[in-house]
Amino acid sequence: MKTQLFCITIFFYAVSIEGETDLCTFNSTISELPTTWFYSTVDQVKLCFENIPVNNVIMNETMKQLFNSLDFYSFLSIVRQSNHPYFTNVNLREELLNIVDQTNRNMYKNDYEFHMNIVNCFKKLKDFHTKYFAPNGYAKFELLLPFILEFQPLTKQIKVKLGINLYSSIIGNNLNLNYTDRIITKIDGMNALEYMKQFAENYSFMSKDKSVRLNSVFREEFWLRNLAQYPLPIKNNITFTFLDSIQDKNESTITFSYLILITKKFDNQRSLEDDNHLLSSSFLETRLVFNYIINLEKLHWYQHQKDSNFDFVMGGNDTYYYIHKPTQTVIIRLGSFNEETFEDVKMIFSTAIGKTLIIDLVGNHGGESCLAYSLLNYLVPEYSSLRLLYEPIDARTTTPLFFFSSIFSLYANSILDIRTGLSFTNMDWIKPYVNYTRGGSTDEYSMKWS
Ligand SMILES: *[C@@H]1O[C@H](CO)[C@@H](O)[C@H](O)[C@H]1NC(C)=O
Ligand SMILES: *[C@@H]1O[C@H](CO)[C@@H](O)[C@H](O)[C@H]1NC(C)=O
Ligand SMILES: *[C@@H]1O[C@H](CO)[C@@H](O)[C@H](O)[C@H]1NC(C)=O
Numbered sequence: 001m002k003t004q005l006f007c008i009t010i011f012f013y014a015v016s017i018e019g020e021t022d023l024c025t026f027n028s029t030i031s032e033l034p035t036t037w038f039y040s041t042v043d044q045v046k047l048c049f050e051n052i053p054v055n056n057v058i059m060n061e062t063m064k065q066l067f068n069s070l071d072f073y074s075f076l077s078i079v080r081q082s083n084h085p086y087f088t089n090v091n092l093r094e095e096l097l098n099i100v101d102q103t104n105r106n107m108y109k110n111d112y113e114f115h116m117n118i119v120n121c122f123k124k125l126k127d128f129h130t131k132y133f134a135p136n137g138y139a140k141f142e143l144l145l146p147f148i149l150e151f152q153p154l155t156k157q158i159k160v161k162l163g164i165n166l167y168s169s170i171i172g173n174n175l176n177l178n179y180t181d182r183i184i185t186k187i188d189g190m191n192a193l194e195y196m197k198q199f200a201e202n203y204s205f206m207s208k209d210k211s212v213r214l215n216s217v218f219r220e221e222f223w224l225r226n227l228a229q230y231p232l233p234i235k236n237n238i239t240f241t242f243l244d245s246i247q248d249k250n251e252s253t254i255t256f257s258y259l260i261l262i263t264k265k266f267d268n269q270r271s272l273e274d275d276n277h278l279l280s281s282s283f284l285e286t287r288l289v290f291n292y293i294i295n296l297e298k299l300h301w302y303q304h305q306k307d308s309n310f311d312f313v314m315g316g317n318d319t320y321y322y323i324h325k326p327t328q329t330v331i332i333r334l335g336s337f338n339e340e341t342f343e344d345v346k347m348i349f350s351t352a353i354g355k356t357l358i359i360d361l362v363g364n365h366g367g368e369s370c371l372a373y374s375l376l377n378y379l380v381p382e383y384s385s386l387r388l389l390y391e392p393i394d395a396r397t398t399t400p401l402f403f404f405s406s407i408f409s410l411y412a413n414s415i416l417d418i419r420t421g422l423s424f425t426n427m428d429w430i431k432p433y434v435n436y437t438r439g440g441s442t443d444e445y446s447m448k449w450s
């Protein structure tokens, strides 16, 4: 009887602790944010993430799936020893075995640390298309910095392109806005350009090309980081050193707190863990936040110029069509090659008129390459006679493939059978197809591949 009473007491004690001090309650409100978004600080998020324990079943299942996926990773030997110009040398299987070894030796202090180790391991490939995202709950957290920086190629200096308004409105202090156009000499005490290069080296997976990585860091990866893909910083803040006057070389230093935007309300640790376990990771979260800030700051180039020489004609935030009035130059901005923007793209291409066409692809988020090739073929039919570029696909009879090919007519010889090295000349090759399950998902595949 006595023992039973003791147990009950402990039970109540545990519940009341959880009720009062759950470290993963993120529900702060601020009017500048969309209604479903919240914000927090690095310390608080760190406390929450550190509190989520490792789970042996999750670690075991995760590693098992990763080893399974290695069997389908066609570039395994290439990344082990690639040639000119990148000389990649990553033994991915070994890397994963190391992680298994760490899990067996209980080296991971928490679940987040385990997942971030896998993230880092995949980052070594420096391949935008082969990455690992920590689970969906963590993907709702987005680190925001006070500035967007810009590299000045002539002087090799870094300047503040702008102070981010969303940042100042959340912390209730617009100090960061005062530094627009100022030259930054150091970040956290290190030469600023050196810092950015290191950052690109340490964290960017954008490309194997150093310059592409550095550009990508300036464009987005430095100032907006999804915590499922970039680690929580060690410190709570970041220090910038500004040049006060060029003649005297006087400098001043100022420290800004990192801010964390959370795109979903979490009442407690349990709800975050549920998102981690039950939902697949969303790749769209950063896009959502990035687009929100870009719109808020009016950073779309045409929006800057709207009142003067440019006329916006049609499209959405990411993919649109505008005209430079004095020269009647048509500019089509393609932000991505996804199904979602497809109707916009189709409408724009069939409507656009003018003497000169510029297709602006800077910073596009990729998508289905068959759309890109189909568009190219639509614009430059002569291109079809080039036999060098193919669309190697894994034989999944994807909707986009049918969709794009029926609209812009996929050109002959555009699809390569990577097993035989031969190309296909029509779409019949796809049929008949069968259902086939790979990595837990069932899709229709061409018979030729099953
Ligand atoms: C956040 O949630 C906690 C616990 O549910 C509550 O006490 C607090 O008032 C909420 N804060 C806001 C800003 O809604
Ligand atoms: C998962 O657990 C099983 C049983 O303990 C073990 O045999 C296997 O090696 C583990 N797999 C990984 C990838 O850790
Ligand atoms: C920003 O600069 C202006 C003028 O230089 C100054 O009056 C203002 O106090 C500064 N704001 C902050 C927050 O330092």
Ligand SMILES: *[C@@H]1O[C@H](CO)[C@@H](O)[C@H](O)[C@H]1NC(C)=O
Residues within 6 Å of the ligand: 195, 196, 198, 199, 202
């Ligand atoms: C990059 O990684 C190295 C090695 O871990 C570390 O010493 C350095 O501080 C990192 N640099 C940045 C800018 O994060």
Ligand SMILES: *[C@@H]1O[C@H](CO)[C@@H](O)[C@H](O)[C@H]1NC(C)=O
Residues within 6 Å of the ligand: 234, 235, 236, 237, 255
């Ligand atoms: C910056 O953060 C560190 C630890 O994260 C803290 O010790 C330091 O006081 C902070 N500096 C400022 C100026 O807030």
Ligand SMILES: *[C@@H]1O[C@H](CO)[C@@H](O)[C@H](O)[C@H]1NC(C)=O
Residues within 6 Å of the ligand: 244, 245, 248, 250
């Ligand atoms: C630069 O610093 C020196 C010494 O601290 C000071 O005398 C001078 O006035 C400063 N110049 C400017 C432009 O602030």
Ligand SMILES: *[C@@H]1O[C@H](CO)[C@@H](O)[C@H](O)[C@H]1NC(C)=O
Residues within 6 Å of the ligand: 291, 292, 295, 315, 316, 317
């Ligand atoms: C553009 O972005 C804003 C803000 O995120 C959003 O409200 C609007 O619906 C978007 N418009 C289109 C056409 O996608």
Ligand SMILES: *[C@@H]1O[C@H](CO)[C@@H](O)[C@H](O)[C@H]1NC(C)=O
Residues within 6 Å of the ligand: 433, 434, 435, 444
């Ligand atoms: C594949 O499975 C889907 C969904 O179960 C079904 O609609 C489709 O007809 C199947 N296709 C073939 C070729 O069996």
